[in-house]
Every structure is written in structure tokens, then in C-alpha cells.
Amino acid sequence: MPKEETTKKRDRGQVAVVPKGAPNTGVTDGSSGSSGTEGALIGGGAAAVLAAGGAAVLVVRRRRATGA
Numbered sequence: 001m002p003k004e005e006t007t008k009k010r011d012r013g014q015v016a017v018v019p020k021g022a023p024n025t026g027v028t029d030g031s032s033g034s035s036g037t038e039g040a041l042i043g044g045g046a047a048a049v050l051a052a053g054g055a056a057v058l059v060v061r062r063r064r065a066t067g068a
Contacts (some may be wrong), residue, residue, distance in 0.1 A: 018024045 018026070
């Protein structure tokens with residue numbers, strides 16, 4: 001007859017008990033908010049602005065080099 005597990009399995013990436021005097025730096029159960037999405041949008045916007053600025057610099061340099 002197979003043995004049934006009655007104990008809850010814990011995540012192997014976390015400690016069961018925080019040692020006395022140590023800060024609790026473990027992962028929380030839930031996340032409030034979606035800062036990852038906002039951060040990706042800000043980073044993507046910044047990359048687009050830098051790319052557009054770099055393209056403008058190249059166009060101006062090329063026009064000055066050809067005398068146009």
C-alpha cells in the first residue's frame with residue numbers, strides 16, 4: 001500500500017524558519033502591482049528615443065559631409 005504524504009512540501013528555494021536576528025529577505029507570497037510591465041514600457045520608450053536621436057545625428061552628419 002503506498003504511503004500518503006500528510007506533511008506539506010516546502011519550496012526548496014526558501015528556508016523554513018528565519019534565524020533569530022537575521023533579516024527576512026525571502027520571497028513574499030503575492031505581488032501587489034505590475035511594476036515589471038511599467039518598467040518594460042519605460043525602458044522600451046527610452047530605447048526608442050535613443051534610437052531616434054542616433055538616427056537624427058547620422059542624418060545631420062551625412063548632410064554636412066555631402067554639403068547639402
